[in-house]
Amino acid sequence: MNAWLTTHIQACERALRRLRAQPLGSLLSVLVIGIAITLPLGLYTLFANVAAVASRVNTDPNINVYLALNASDVEVRELEKRLRQLANISRVQFVSRESALADMKRVANLADLLAGLESNPLPHAFTLRPSSADPALLATLRSEIAALPKVEHVVMDFAWAQKLKRFATFAERLVLLLGIILAATVVFVTGNTIRLQMLTQKDEIEVSQLIGATRRFIRRPFLYFGALQGLLAGGVAVAAVSAVTLWAGNEVQALMVSYGSDYALNSPSPALALVVIALSTLLGWSGSFISVSMYLRRPAN
């Protein structure tokens, strides 16, 4: 156990020494890997924010039925009765023209403008919740409802929300795909850095093998080196994305307020940051492992 720990400490020290011995080269490698990780992390953060905004939007299908302005209370009640009898409707909610006007005054800050009106221009309306989101069924429902007496307009305004939801799903997959491609890039960049390291230290490797070093012993400092590069690059990526979200945060918040939302842009959470750093460390280690194994697999001296 003691010997095992000693070899690991020594390998780690050698890796740190190599990192310090080539500060510029190491810095460039860390930055290249860091940028490669920043791209998927940045996109993930962006799409996570978009998804968070989308989750606040009601994406359940609703059908708004606007009645003619001259519809009487009796006609409204008759229409409500017929709407409730329709198949595939799970909920019917009546919105009176008075409450619609009150809502409009409250939400849109148009109290002054609306106060100047002689009469309420808004019609009575019904908000219906279909029991299915099947497009064909909804199209039939729409036709049926539009044919009912005193119905002026039938609006199904959830299509955009569904599109937003689909976009969020697509974005998730895009981030995943990009993440995989850039993870391969990280492995490649680390592997190449390590390969160059091994070429510059081929004498040491040869001598070490001649005097009794196992492949594991030779591999170890390079693995620590790759892992260290990955660790630092992960830190660079998290720092870069956090800095950008902080920098853009105020502007985004101001924009969201203008849309009546209090949503604030989220930076990568500490848990996500830890996952990213752990993952990039693992990728750096993997790149080194592949590179060193390929180098050591060549015919022995």
Next chain:
Amino acid sequence: MIAFSNTVKRYPSGFEALKGVTIEIATGEMVAVSGHSGAGKSTLLRLAAGIERASQGSVMVNGQNVGQLKEAGLAVLRRNLGLVFQDHKLLFDRNAYENVALPLAIAAFPRAEVGKRVRAALDKVGLLNRERSNPVALSGGEQQRLCIARAIVNRPSILIADEPTGNLDQDYAATILDLFKSFNQVGVTVLLSTHDDAGITRLNCRRVTLDQGRLAP
């Protein structure tokens, strides 16, 4: 003990460096392998160190068949051997102390023990005052002594030296050979190759002569 039994070494090109060599070297014995260039001296030593594998026959070192050892077993074997190379194989990005400490780092010795052993080895070859020097700053003879210090730092039971005096003038060569003699006197088995007849006479040890891959009568 080192035993070559009907050992053949054939390279992929078809060239046979050794053609059925049988030699036994007893524990604590010193053997000098002589012969012209291309006689197979270095190949014989490389087989004993497990750097190359025999094509036919066997090479036994300390009771182990070197040809059948896997990577880990070979590494353990080499840690128990002291190898001295004609071209020294020193690391020029490390100082003398660090070069000698390398086998101990591989064997995971504790730092305090490394310090003691490295200084003792450097003292033995007369380089204690040069421990912080880079090998580039050392003369050819000093580099060879440094290589010997690295070979003995693990206190091996067998020393294998390929032309250890090949690039040295006579005075330095004599110093190096005396070092090997002193190691042999404390029980270390020494197998070295040389084409220096005067050196072999100085060593006063068994001589094995190779001629075109065969033992000369």
